[in-house]
Amino acid sequence: DSGVTQTPKHLITATGQRVTLRCSPRSGDLSVYWYQQSLDQGLQFLIQYYNGEERAKGNILERFSAQQFPDLHSELNLSSLELGDSALYFCASSVGKAYNEQFFGPGTRLTVL
């Protein structure tokens, strides 16, 4: 157990809908990262937050957004969902903003029908 928690474990929804994924980092970690893992793309970095502020952006679609709250938990919002958004979404956390090991949560499996 990495200490990173994610909810929900599974999510099934329809195209065009909006969902919210939630992540709580390990105790003491200030950075939260979001990754998407699909069969054809592997693990892709989406976005990083450090202590409530956006730190780095990867290949995150405009339909996706994230935020980190004062208690350091983070939410990833996915809107106007398409079939291709079906994937595993992982949250990771680390102590600092750079050059630290990242510890991953168990993931949320999103299925868009």
Add this chain to the structure above:
Amino acid sequence: EDQVTQSPEALRLQEGESSSLNCSYTVSGLRGLFWYRQDPGKGPEFLFTLYSAGEEKEKERLKATLTKKESFLHITAPKPEDSATYLCAVQVDMNYGGATNKLIFGTGTLLAVQP
């Protein structure tokens, strides 16, 4: 463009048969190289961090090494419970300046150890 390539894509070993997995990278500004283990449907589990060429890390039957262009994960006398996908990732600076922690992952090596 920053790139990480892992080989082989899949590897089947007999229990006790040692082997190595390869991770080669082409990146600018390498800050660290990470190995993770991932079981089906689970999140990646951190194994090792390597920062400079010549560095080695060991944990049980696993040993990770790093050169200027690649890293190896050596598995000595594997057991069936070592079966998993092994992921390599490199940590690089973002181009717009400022230190960050973006990881670029390879596609992994699927290891199956037969009893």
